[in-house]
Amino acid sequence: MSALRIPGKGRVDHAQPVRFTFDGKSYQGLAGDTLASALLANGVHLVGRSFKYHRPRGVVSAGSEEPNALVGVSRGSGREEPNTRATMQEVYDGLAAVSQNRWPCLHFDAGAGADVLHRLLPAGFYYKTFLWPKRFWDRVYEPLIRRAAGLGVAPSEPDADSYASRYAHCDVLVVGGGPAGIAAALAAARSGARVILADEQAEIGGSLLAETGARIDGQPAWDWLAAARAELEGMANVRLLPRTTAIGYYHQNMVGLAERVTDHLAAPPQHAPRERMWRVRAGQVVLAQGAIERPLVFHGNDRPGVMLAGAARTYLHRYGVKVGERAVVVTSHDSAWQTAFDLADAGVSVAAIADVRAEVDSALLAGAQQRGIEILLGHTVTGTSGRLRINAVTLAAAELVATAAGRVLRCDVLLMSGGWTPSLHLFSHTQGRLAWDEASQSFLPGERTEDCHIAGAGRGLWGLGAALADGAAMGAAAARAAGFSPDMSAPTVEGDPAGSGVTTTELPGNRAAHNTRAFVDFQNDVTAKDIRLAVHEGMRSIEHVKRYTTTGMATDQGKLAGMNALAIAAETLGAPLPAVGLTTFRPPYTPTTFGAFAGYHQGETFDVTRKTPIDPWAEASGAVFEPVSLWRRARYFPKPGEDMHAAVARECRATRSAVGMMDASTLGKIEVVGPDAAEFLNRMYTNPFTRLGVGRCRYGVLLGEDGFIRDDGVIGRLAADRFHVTTTTGGAPRVLNMMEDYLQTEWPDLRVWLTSTTEQWVTVALNGPNARRLLEPLVEGQALTDEAFPHMSVSECRVAGFSARLFRVSFTGEMGFEVNVPARHGLELWELLAAAGQEHGLCVYGTEAMHVLRAEKGFIIVGQDSDGTVTPDDAGLGWAIGRRKSDFVGKRSLARPDLVARNRKQLVGLVTHDPRTVLEEGAQIVEDPNQPLPMTMIGHVTSSYWSEALGRSIALALVEGGRMRMGDMLYLPMPEGTHSARVTGTVFYDPQGERLSA
Amino acid sequence: MLLIHCPYCAATLPELEFAYAGEAHIARPADPSTFSDEQWRDFLFIRTNARGLHFERWRHVHGCGRFFNAVRDTVSDKFLTTYKAGEPKPELEALLKAAGKDAAE
């Protein structure tokens, strides 16, 4: 057992030692330790190197505000977590932690050269130092800086852990389980309210966990805490969530709670989630987040061994750890005196208490004298020494600092306190106003926007008694607001130390400004000099100072740095502190894993995968799939030994020469029904629908009101008042939403009903010269001759015994049919057709062959050949506009000056000079490949394939004034060389359309 | 996450069930062909972009499917009221007074 661990003291389990490693070296800790307390018990202060200057850094705090002690923790591949705060990570047997941002090792770091060169790296250095020579930025400076700067290393393997998420509701949510939070939870819970109490620490208790002197309701503080926790645990209306950080406070009292479920366990249960995100909707919220101690700003304040006084007290009382053997305390607040007393009482030699104030409470002076601690009032720190750990501090009287040499006191820890900042981060998330309080020199909660109550130190109250009383009052107020009748009694406290203090800026020193390294933001390596420089260079608002210096922009969001930075900026500006403003806190309160946010949405459950009833058949047949919106569609069906090119070529050949079958079930389908259905479609689509005969289909183009193509599809009329509308696969929800919008809000007088039927039908497309021969024997109730059932017909009949909607349509240019049967019969029909098709040379094809076949015919795919700025005329679909219609959605826009301008991009065909060259989709097109850079781009390739039918490549492209350029040669500069291609029409195959009835 | 009152369902439900649908009370003209290019441009593209109270449309897309109107404060994000499509714009003065009274209670 280390001499720094006090036997039997603290809340750690002295009977349960655990072994862990730090940078490969094995150490012993105790169950209940954090990594920080266990390292400190072993005399280890040096835990990392700083972000920018690679300066040695040690543990500063005992909580989630820790800026320095960031380590990497690993449980093996895929379970590596960088930037873990050693002050929050609980030790367990086998914990493996490593320090960060050092090379080759923590004790000797090559990057520390940056510290010597710090004068070259002032605030905003990346905006000015590296501007010359210009070419050096991306080749030399930036890669160097990137390598040198940074914190932990991002894991390279996928996260192997699982994460959970849950919704919860309660009457009163209490955030923070310190004295105020516990009192609030008790008051609310006793009235019957459903209460959730969340606290980020492993143990609920907050500052009570480090409180050994005071008595509450006549009991020692820890006995009262145990009783209070037992009472809360015993109530069915209370949920206690330790290890749970309230990360964000969202609208209408929704609070996000990130619970760490297994990070503290040596052997996590196999299926336990690592973290659980709670989304709590609370009737009332009590914020009891306490206050965070402020560091003091002086030269050398970042040396390992310099830490917050309150943290030293927590390590002593909660973990039974002396943070050093010989301490000096420097403070502007009474609270650090109590730390000095407690350390002295525990056997630590306290060399001196230096207080920046000229006068302090006489009881404190007496306490110091009684313990033989030297008192230095009105004193400042002028420097510290020690390479990897402080070994001495120099103190001087503030008024003599410039002239007198200071006194050097040897020490191995320097404990500092610059007072306390109320934690109002979550309150800030609600856009709640913060008001500057001159008396306490802090920002306190002002006007509220949510049903929340701020209790205890969070609203500037000092001391245990005040926190308990205020917590009880706020808990009662919350319960009352939630409709309960709480009792108004607060615990009584004896032995509550008083505390007051002053706010300081940088302490007076005796060094030249350029040689002073007084850190404000430890994590981002920002000094007081940097803040002053930013002000001198013209930054006036704290938001600008923040961005220029990066103070407060590290992962701790400036929890320690914020107020010091603001005070120094205000002093430099000569402005009152509140006039300089306060930076905005944003969620999350502390760094939160992506896993916690993702919850169940990872891997296969990341998003919905929609599958058609034919999907199992496709999978069994070895299909290669591709995602199309949320659908998974078969792209091609390779035979053994075939690559994609060979498979697609075969599928195309078979379809053009015999018959191809494709699962088209993903096509969006909307049933449009009602006496005004035809009128409604007439108004929605560009094409005329009122005179479309029953049993006939029409290709429809849907525009936005801006005149651009939104969707297309075939619409069949089944009865005077019933239409079967198809949409693109991805567009179905958008189209239905748009139809509903117009129907509900623009034309509520129309008697029309819309129903999504996409998943009610399985759609099997049969295309090819043998399609009719295959289908004919299976169809009852409809003759399939060209006379009885010409191209663009629809019929309700029976196919293979199933009631069906049969369309004669073609997206390939071949004779084509689409058989729709109720989804439950789809697979049976498919298998029946596959078997019956054998004698007709049937081949199943996927989306890739479908794309090739339609491109050979110049049929567009909305969203591929159009991009939201394409009109029907641009796409060569001018024929689909009902010119005689007085109105339809988008019609007026087709006359907008921009939409009738000459030289709009128009869809054309491209054939490459070399028929084997298949252009890249998205490739840019120029007129003259020899023009100077940057070239003028006149369009781009939208679709490009190898055409098996033509024995060459084909492409569709949107080109400025494209239809005026027929026969012109255009150029496509690509990394591998410039391609040339001739402009053609968009129909490459069977331009007369003779094959539709072949 | 906001809670939104659907005036058709008469229920206050999580924002997840709803979809925003742009500014409210912009009616499509009965005969767009009578609109000048400038009038049509304004109809298509020009929006209030209010800082403060804003009339806007929402759809209870994962519920009853109805479009409805709302008055919402774009600074605080808070809804002051929701009402059925086709109903007249509510009086802002009265709404603000009612909201103020609620806050004071």
Ligand SMILES: [Zn+2]
């Ligand atoms: Zn509804």
